Amino acid sequence: MAIKGVEIGQVFKFSKTVGETDVTLFAGLTGDFSDTHINEQYMQEKSSIGTRIAHGALIVGYMSTASTISIAHVIHRDDLDEFPVSAGYDRIRFIKPVLLGDTVTVIYRVAEIDEEKRRSMAEMEVINQRGEVVAAGRHLMKWAKKLKN
Template identity: 75%
Template structure:
């Protein structure tokens, strides 16, 4: 039996991902998800009807960026030889959107490993999204499951 990928996950490790949220990001995300709310795609509506005065990015787009950094957190582990398990996202707990993300904001997502539970085969990370002004936009906890690899007998 090989070594567990969890052996390489360290509490306190921090991984980051930054991206400027542009027009294309929001438009393409609307197309992918079908969420064409005026909040995201209609500038005139937001100027006339909203106290925000301009369009905002989808909250779920930020969750996508959270997923990106969770993938970065395991990149140094997944290709090691002889691992007995592999990571799969177990989901996100307590995601909260605290402030709007405006088009043109540069967001930075941090992923800090907070717990490694070897018995349950899980690791946990605190995720925070801030904008270029240091304002906290979103938070959540990511659960990474470390599943045992399937063993096959012989090649076809």
């Protein structure tokens, strides 16, 4: 039985300019106050990058947003007898740093569907405004039976 509304090759995107507020709030929420994220002078003096970078976990959060967009068109369908639940992320790689002021686009592409296990898998790439891949990974979505009211 097919998973309704999910097809191999479907593409969903999310774009965001990573700003000062994003990084500062994320540091506060997570407790990750590494100098690489919050100390410009340190990065200018000690790093080959020369400026602060966004948290890798923040970029994974943007990947999560893309996965939410991928299901938005199906979760409220009356004929849907399953609901999607994130089953995890795999092979996450941070390929290039994301600098404050970069605009990143997550490209979320449904790559596999396992009808027997009721799972879909997407390949994700995060690309900056210069067309460089800055992060990549895979996302597993589990399609679970809805409870009947």
